[in-house]
Amino acid sequence: MHDAQITPRHPDGTLCGHDLSSEAAAQExxxxxxxxxxxxxxxxxxxxxxxxxxxxxxxxxVGARGGAR
Ligand SMILES: [Zn+2]
Ligand SMILES: [Zn+2]
Structure with a gap:
């Protein structure tokens, strides 16, 4: 299966795990x-x-599934 997860990332390329709904995390x-x-x-x-x-x-x-279906 092709389940996708989209994660925001920072300008330096690291993943953003900050919960921006929390003010303390948004500051960081x-x-x-x-x-x-x-x-x-x-x-x-x-x-x-x-x-x-x-x-x-x-x-x-769609491409990865090919003509299988
Ligand atoms: Zn995939
Ligand atoms: Zn962040």
Whole structure:
């Protein structure tokens, strides 16, 4: 299966695990420069906007499935 998880990341490339709904965590966060999508199959992709990642992932999962269905 191609279950995708999209995680925001910082300008230095590290993943953002900050819960920005918490004020203390929002203070610590250096900001979000983009998002990284990690597929359950190991495929990854980065983009600024999560909506783009959803599109990339759709193409990926359709292509990976091939003509099997
Ligand atoms: Zn995949
Ligand atoms: Zn952060």
């Amino acid at each position: 966060c250096p900001g979000r420069a983009g998002h990284v999508l990690v597929c359950a199959c190991g495929w990854t992709r980065t983009a600024r906007r999560p909506a783009r990642l959803v599109g990339f992932h759709r193409t990926h999962s």
